[in-house]
Amino acid sequence: MKIAALVVALALLAGCGGKDDALLIQPPAVQATGARGTFEHQVYPELQLTCAFCHAAPNNPVHAPQWMSFDAKSSYDNVEKFDGLIAWPDNSKLLLKGEHTGPALTKAQKTTVHAWLLEESNERGLEPPPVEKPSEPPPLTADEALAQFGSCMSIDDFKATKAFELAYQQTTGWGPCRGCHNSGWAGAFIDDDAQLMFAQNRLKPFILKLATFTTEKGAFKDMVPAHRFHDKGSEPCAYSGDQTVLCHPKYVPLPEVADGLDAYFTATYDRWKKAGGACK
Numbered sequence: 188m189k190i191a192a193l194v195v196a197l198a199l200l201a202g203c204g205g206k207d208d209a210l211l212i213q214p215p216a217v218q219a220t221g222a223r224g225t226f227e228h229q230v231y232p233e234l235q236l237t238c239a240f241c242h243a244a245p246n247n248p249v250h251a252p253q254w255m256s257f258d259a260k261s262s263y264d265n266v267e268k269f270d271g272l273i274a275w276p277d278n279s280k281l282l283l284k285g286e287h288t289g290p291a292l293t294k295a296q297k298t299t300v301h302a303w304l305l306e307e308s309n310e311r312g313l314e315p316p317p318v319e320k321p322s323e324p325p326p327l328t329a330d331e332a333l334a335q336f337g338s339c340m341s342i343d344d345f346k347a348t349k350a351f352e353l354a355y356q357q358t359t360g361w362g363p364c365r366g367c368h369n370s371g372w373a374g375a376f377i378d379d380d381a382q383l384m385f386a387q388n389r390l391k392p393f394i395l396k397l398a399t400f401t402t403e404k405g406a407f408k409d410m411v412p413a414h415r416f417h418d419k420g421s422e423p424c425a426y427s428g429d430q431t432v433l434c435h436p437k438y439v440p441l442p443e444v445a446d447g448l449d450a451y452f453t454a455t456y457d458r459w460k461k462a463g464g465a466c467k
């Protein structure tokens with residue numbers, strides 16, 4: 188680990204002179220400043236490497252929401268418009284999403300995105316509002332709400348509602364979900380060990396396939412169903428051209444499984460509300 192870091196550091200040092208020269212000859216007038224500047228110069232190059240492939244694909248019938256584009260400036264404009272991205276870091280879907288059809292941000296990317304979101308929050312006054320009365324609990328972040336929601340899930344509901352039977356749901360030609368998802372591929376954990384599947388689905392990123400959240404002015408608002416298990420099987424392929432071999436298997440959830448997942452969400456939501464988030 189240390190040696191690898193050293194090699195990277197040396198490589199950076201070696202390439203440093205050239206880079207600085209390139210920066211010097213750029214006209215300063217066109218450089219965005221503040222949080223926008225941070226996005227354009229530090230965040231965009233990272234997202235462009237790992238996320239643009241799906242999230243900036245104009246004229247492509249991909250299902251991935253188009254919150255980026257292929258240059259820094261219009262990406263920023265898009266990111267600004269997309270709900271739930273620019274928010275207090277613990278409320279931002281950019282940081283919370285984790286592994287899905289696309290990869291999770293790496294640790295280093297997270298650090299960059301986190302710092303930029305703090306800058307945005309400061310500029311826009313998006314911090315969770317200060318606690319007026321010390322007797323009141325601090326405002327909940329989306330990250331905390333997800334953790335609470337997970338802790339409010341019950342294995343009895345999971346089995347009784349038949350949500351668990353997703354483990355046996357068949358796809359067209361590719362067998363049951365658990366054949367591919369029994370170790371959490373793409374942030375979807377589906378296994379015929381009910382206890383294991385239950386436990387994993389209480390945690391990020393797996394919980395986000397069942398439950399997600401809404402935000403308002405960068406603050407957490409409420410938990411809502413994510414419907415990823417319902418919708419995945421009938422969505423257009425997330426890939427195009429040569430990549431269509433990667434298309435997800437098709438399926439229509441059995442009615443009892445679809446209803447079971449809804450009932451499981453509702454039972455959890457009700458318990459979460461009733462307990463004021465403090466399920467044990």
Ligand code: HEC
Nearest residue numbers: 237238241250251252280281284287288289290291292425
């Ligand atoms: C291979 C394609 C692909 C790549 C690459 C990809 N994504 Fe996605 N992303 C998707 C798809 C498909 C969806 C819609 C389904 C879903 O919500 O999981 C999505 C949805 C999202 C959402 C919206 C979540 C919501 O609840 O509205 C966020 C945020 C996101 N991705 C972040 C990222 C980040 C950050 C990266 C880069 C580290 C990335 N994605 C890379 C395919 C991709």
Ligand code: HEC
Nearest residue numbers: 287288356358361363364367373375396415416419435438
């Ligand atoms: C042949 C292997 C395979 C089978 C069977 C399979 N999946 Fe997937 N699944 C994948 C792969 C690969 C990905 C990541 C690429 C993608 O999102 O298309 C994925 C991603 C997902 C995601 C996360 C991404 C998103 O869009 O939210 C969900 C949810 C999901 N699958 C649900 C299911 C369900 C439910 C079943 C069973 C009815 C199932 N899958 C069966 C291979 C499979």
